[in-house]
Amino acid sequence: MRDSAIQTSRRERIDLWINYLIVALGFTLPISIAVNNLLLALILLLWLAAGGFKERWERIKNNRAAIAILLFFAFHFIALTYSSDPKTGFLKIIGREQLLLFMPIILSVIRPEFIRRALSAFLYAMFISEILSYAMYFDLVHIPWHDYAKEPYPTPFVSHLSYSPMVAFAVILLIHRLVYGDEARNVKAIYFLFMITMSFNIFITGGRAGQIGFIVALVFYLIYQYRNQTRKMLFFLFAAISAIVLTFFFNNSFNHRMMQAYHDLQSFQHHRNTSVGLRLNFAINSWELIKEKPLFGYGTGSFAKEYKQINHKLTPNARATSQPHNFYVLTLVQFGTVGLTLLLYIFYSLFKIASETDDSYRGVRYTFLVLFLTIMFSDSYLLGHYTTLFFVFVTALLFGGRVERS
Template sequence: MMYAISTKYMLFLEKLKSIIQNKDTLTLWMNNLLVLYAFFLPIAQSIKAKIFIAILILFFIRGDVKYYLKEAWKNQVVRAFVYLFVIYVLGLLWSENIKEGLRWVKSIKYGLYLIVFYSFVDGRYIKRVLAAFISGMLLSEIISYGMILHILPWKFSLLGVTIYEAPTPVDPSPFLNHIHYGVALSLVVILLAQQIYLSHKPLIVKIFMSIFIFTASANIFVTGGRTGYVTFILLLLILAIFYLRKWAIIGLTFVILVVGIALETSPILQQKVQQTTLSAKQLLSKDPNFNTSMGIRAGMYYYGMKAIGNNLVFGVGTGDSMDVIRDTAPKEWEGRKQPHEHNQYFSTFMKLGFVGLLVFLNIFYQIFRYKQEDKELRFIMVFTTLTVAFGILTTQFNLRFFMPLWVVMLSITLIQKNRQTILRNLNDKQIMLQIIGAGMFFFILYIFLKGSH
């Protein structure tokens, strides 16, 4: 019996050795894991992080790292993300609060993931990655409606590990912060609208997509993220005016109809509109109130501009922006309790001055000028970038969603559809089973590690 076990063990080692030595198999699995990464992106940050570690390990095991880094460096968008990371690191040199600075460097490091993803993405995986992200959002939406209809609990745990939890009973965003959730739903609506308009999918599939568009649009307006409302409206306006053209009137009518229905039926939207209107009136008064939700954001700009002083060119340092704002603001200002500036553009300007802001804006410039001949990929690239651009007007990269989302979508749109990094023919059924199996493994690992703590 011991001999049989030993033989099986040796066969397993031989099989493992052959896999490790087969670069094509490693590349295949990196692509499989990227699909999983996209699925868990809007669902579980811890699982997503573990999947990236696995991808990174395979990246180094595959070898030829120097070659792949050189190839990635040739891409101007990849370089733009590297430059942003570098200037955030350099900003530590004139920071006093190094601990806080390192925290911000950590939030920007996700841009470097593009180097790895870009090195292995196979064109045949573009649709799989896109479908995985949309499926993750669909799962979130189903749970959200389940909570709204009191079919599902507001908090669900498995073996003592919290799987999801809504912030409040009136804010049904199960996995993401409500700002991120609303913005992500807005992107999904646009991606599905593009598929309906441009693709040749069967009618039944387009009907299902249309239903998802309607339910996702409604879901945006029953969560508490005002950024999601604004992003949704802006993206649909851009879609209608610049892309739908002869269907622009229908698109604009849809925007007006959805917003009108939401204003009449969504209590949380009505509440947010009233709060925003009141905050705006108080800000425009002779004695501005900087202690409302909108006022705190306005206070960031007001006290921040006073605090930056003579540091307009290079900023106050990667870790010092909130410290100098707190030193400048009055003690009674509620914004002193905030961990960040609630705006990535302004935060970068405070930390790294005009130089840092230009380096950051260079990413957008390089993306919009990128020569992507495929219209579908160009569309996804542009609208993902616009989504992130609007989303970070009221939040930042520190919550680990917008930057990874941006990088994943860029990794599948900077390449060509005919690009093949995997040299073999792909079996759809086999790949699906591999991805599901790997997904179950990472989910069980997550439960085990969380439960053990």
């Protein structure tokens, strides 16, 4: 009996350390791959050292989204057996998507009182990133680690593709805290200031997917939160849409990126080697692959090899690619409709959890899912380090139960 009590006490202390590491992970998430990986390694080692796997499994098993993620990841190994390029599948696809496994791990150990701390740590990191972003934009600082040749946009730590979705979600979190938070007025004033400046920051940092995702997510959040207050909903929608329209006309970067996309679409038939043209070409050619093997696809890691062949056959003058910049298309080519069903089941499970969790964060949960479902049309956001870990971090925190105490 005494030994059991000692073991429980030891596990609780280790779990406490893990929770502090999760908070630290929230802060480093949008800043450093190396530090992220170090923290994840420490979390995993402590999680294994703590024991209590029966209790942890019970918590994982009772979360349908965690099980859905495990099923989706397990299918990667099944699809490896019939892949035309298993080496790439193992090293580049499974090697990257193993981050998904940290969702059930974090979910199984996170304590309710640490969820808000971890989300706050993420917001603090985004505050720092935003300040540095503006400093870069106005040419006030030179970031020594930033590759200005490859990444011309003012994103201090990550690429513009990863940065804008994280800023978009940070804005939604700030709106939530302004409306539902119990902070003092001076703290809410700071939140309001950063909400405004972050909203503009999205449109100077180049990521079109994140920009469109932000617009969709913001409109969705306002409609959902004020669905029973029509006048408020219309007022906030008018204010938000007006601000976005003004930004389009007066922000050269945003205007240029949107107009460039429009012209790319217009000239698609004659000029496919443009940013939008290539994405359309990837999807069209990939559809020919999907029709050949619609059920199970070509296997994990097979996309680059299979696409190179179909691209050479159909559009030899257009550039080939290792991934189609659309996670749904990538999933269909690798895993067929079975794989796409498993992917969509993850989001279905997350939506179900959100609908069954009764606290003020329900709208934030829905909006996060809408944001991800939107941006995945434009790139493989569950394949890159930052955005996959971002997805894992938020789903583990917000979809494991109530954030607020009853």
